[in-house]
Amino acid sequence: MRTDPIRLWLNAHLGLVYVFLYVPILVLIVLSFNKSGLPTTWTGFSTEWYGKLAGNPKILAAAGNSLIVAVASTLISTFIGTLLAMGMEEGKPNPYLDALVAAPMIIPDIVLAIALLSFYTLLNMSLGLQSIVLSHAVFNIAFVCTVVRTRLKNFDRSIVEASIDLGASEVTTFRRVTLPVIAPGVIAAALLSFTLSIDEFIIAYFTAGAGQGSTTFPMQIYAMIRFGVTPEINAIATIVIGFSFLLVLLSQRLNREAA
Amino acid sequence: MTRSLLEIQGITKRFGPVTAVDKLSLTVNDGEFFAILGPSGCGKTTLLRVVAGFETPDEGRVVLAGADITELKANRRPVNLMFQSYALFPHMSVAGNVAYGLEMEGVRGAELGRRVDEALALVRMSDYARRKPGQLSGGQKQRVALARALVKRPKVLLLDEPLGALDRKLREQMQIELKKLQQDSGIAFVVVTHDQEEALTLADRIALLDRGRIVQLDTPRALYDRPASRFAADFIGLMNFVEGTANGTGFTVKNIGTLPAPAGSGSLLAIRPERVRLSDQAESGAIAGQIEGAAFLGQDVIAHVAVPGLERPIIARLAAGHALAARLARGQNVWLSWQADQAVLLQD
């Protein structure tokens, strides 16, 4: 077979991109298993740092907080965002409304963080996990709405009428027809919300309040990193990478099944 | 024997400034195959959707089997609508689609399975029960949609352009199947179409619509042979029109003379191409003309005959086996005639 020079160049280019993206991550994963803990010398394989991590109550608490925030804000935003998407697709197209809903995705995090903090202060709301959940829901609703709407764009409205025509109520129609058909979009949106929430730092940092009890995972890592990159951080990062990888695989699989 | 089943009484439906259906009334009988025919945008779909319960009429009532269903919600009406796009549920199998409507009625278990199998057998789709709609051809989807509606045994089945998405050959085949299904099931069908041939083939009666009103409601034969207006005559099949004045025994046309016409009054004479007799011999009372062109259509030959004094040529249709058919040449002199009672007088 004749090798096409353009193909060759493209493949070489693709290889380089992968190297650039993944070598640092690979280094990090390898170092997380390095016995010495030093980035300069390899002294043998060990899971010592993972053990240390499991014994660190601060990290565990922060991870727990992040999970709570991510799950809660994902549930809220998936529910509200999906309904919002359905409402917006049903109504007359309105570019101003679209822009308004999409704004939280575009506004710089730092601005959104300040705005939310001022708003909570104005309302005299006590800050803590609940305020982080709310803040994350704010931007996640925008993402969920956008993802679900793309799914709804290809949604054939006549199947809803067909269901009603066959004797189903509106609730049954939603449960048995609309939801299953848009489910891949809703689940993809939920996964996206979850990942966005779990590594969100700035907004959480601003709206967490003063208490130690509402420290999230990224905030904890940030606190630790001020004293240098410890091998424990490598271990955490490796776990997060594994976790994200699983989520990506899951969402891709769902998308493939839907197609 | 004919018992009225569905009565549409003075229905009006407006969309803003557009009056889609305009004080329309008609009656569909028990077990009837009824066609609603008309050009695009004349309100056919809107009328079906009013009957199915998806549009609320601004005026008028819908009565089904003696009961006023105007206020009844769509999911409670004993009528089913087959959508033009078929609207199959993409995430359910063929069998799941057909079962859905029965499940809504509370049919379960063996009874459900039996009736789904029956319905699929009826449309010859039993072998595809496990497939998803995405894996079916257009004709197969159409049959599944039909089974899904028929399995509910509605009092009336409404079909919106049921064959519109199929190619010509499949369409002709499905027309025969549709007619057979309707006769076997005994369910009244109301089919919307803009294809006049389809309406003529299928229907017991046809309502011809224009701008939301019924122009004529008749059997296919009557609609074809005795159109009541220029619109009806023009919409269905090919028709020759000649302007002039009816004089009681004939039809006087300026510069030509008197043409054969039935008794009556009118300023427009309409005659079907297949009713026009063509001859290469001069005949008394025949109109002289010249062949302008001829087209071979398989079974028939269509000849355009220019007649001096008429703006448009007269079209004649001959069987391909006709003695003249093979030797029609451009510029040839021919004579046209027809029987008085086969022409139709219209008021314009």
Ligand SMILES: Nc1ncnc2c1ncn2[C@@H]1O[C@H](COP(=O)(O)OP(=O)(O)OP(=O)(O)O)[C@@H](O)[C@H]1O
């Ligand atoms: N939901 C709607 N909103 C506004 N106008 C509508 C709506 N539905 C129909 N119309 C208008 O009402 C008129 C009749 O439409 P309808 O769909 O009933 O026509 P149709 O006879 O089914 O045409 P076609 O053969 O093209 O399907 C059209 O002028 C159409 O633009």
Ligand SMILES: [Mg+2]
């Ligand atoms: Mg229509």
